Amino acid sequence: MIALRSKRTISIVSAISAALLLLAGCSSSAKNDASTAAPSVPKVAMADAVGAGEGALNIVIWAGYAENGSSDKAVDWVTPFEKATGCKVNAKVGNTSDEMVTLMKSGEYDGVSASGDATLRLIYGGDVAPVNTSLVPNYSTVSDFLKDKPWNSVAGQMYGIPHGWGANVLAYNPAKVTTPPTSWGAVFDPASPYKGAITAYDSPIYIADAALYLMKTQPDLAITDPYSLDEKQFNAAVDLLKAQKLIVGEYWSDYTKAVQSFESGNTVMGTSWQVIANLINGDKKVAVESIVPSEGATGWSDTWMISAKAKHPNCMYKWMDHIISPTANAQVAEWFGEAPSQTLSCAETSDKSFCDTYHATDAMYASQIHYWTTPTTACLDGRGNICKDYAAWTQAWTAIKG
Secondary structure, three states, rough: OOOOOOOOOOOOOOOOOOHHHHHHHOOOHHHOOOOOOOOOOOOOOOOOOOOOOOEEEEEEEEEOOOOEEEOOOEOOOOOHHHHHHEEEEEOOOOOOOHHHHHHHHHHOOOOOOOHHHHHHHHHOOOEEEOOOOOOHHHHHHHHHHOOOOOOOOOOOOEEEEEEEEEEEEEOOOOOOOOOOOHHHHHHHOOOOOOOOOEEEEOOOHHHHHHHHHHHHHHHHHHHOOOOOOHHHHHHHHHHHHHOOOOEEEEEOOOHHHHHHHHHHHHEEEEEEEEEHHHHHHHHOOOEEEEOOOOEEEEEEEEEEEEEEOOOOOOHHHHHHHOOOOOHHHHHHHHHHEEEOEEEHHHOOOOOOOOHHOOOOOOOOHHEEEEEEOOOOHHHHHOOEEOOOOOOHHHHHHOOOOO
8 A cells, every 4th residue: 555645647648538528528510509508417227225244345446545564554445444344445546636536437446536527438338336325324424515416416316425625725835925825826827026936836736726716706707607618718717827827937736746836946836725735734845835825715525436337336335334434434535635525534633633634624724625526418506418528628737828
């Protein structure tokens, strides 16, 4: 197993998956027809009972989500699961969301810890099955604000079990940034005094950060969801990011490199995660502050999903219940550095201030976050099939980066 992973190293792929093509609609004319119905989800059977474990479990994970003591003897929530269920865990680290989608399409894995930029691709691709939450006892005490959301459900049907979540915060070095920022405008200001020392997240999904800023500052664009952008709205976000490139010193996808950049002084301000700020402050080479700006923030909510072709479905259901149990969810949240989904985990963390630091049960804080959701032609805000899909976002990001 691997300690703290490069969590969101989402690469740009040259071709979009068949699932995304399905999401995009069946024809170019459909993309401009607001009356065209959204694509339907392939019919995949849902479990109605959980029996004895099959003896094995093959899962695709973000590194750090299935620790068995090999990274740190004190960090192990896999061995207790194996002893209790007889399900031997074989974990395959997926380094990117795109890689995870590809691995799940192979049919070799029982489940995956998917982020919101992958979940709808898996759902509409028919690669994952709907989840019968009544078969997951610990689901009842998962935070309500993580349930039945656009990235983990379709038409009221859950397609996964929420695992952990967090916001993409604005971090800054107060020794260098003497006027504390309160808005994302600080990283988009073309006249920024910190030109060349600003960092931004390296992924097509970062277009949503620009869209969120425009949603709050340019109401005439009528953006209601940063992941649902028609052509005019999309072009405005892309133009903002092209202008931002002139003041960005570094783009990051590996959080360890983001830490190093702040500590070396190459970066003084930019998009970050709470775990990055904590690591920097723990190292004590420099100090950083982190905030959710006035416009709110994008963020992630990871979801455990079961394969439509799972060879060990009982073990996968048992794993989903185990990983959101109070103790296991507390362990993985502390090890990785994110808010647990399980409300009862806060009583189990070794650091009793952990849940306060990560706002784990703070529904108001969570409401400020626009969680990563796969952009689709069928607008998530209900306007019809007039929005830019993930393929368009990927192509645009390549152009933005040059």
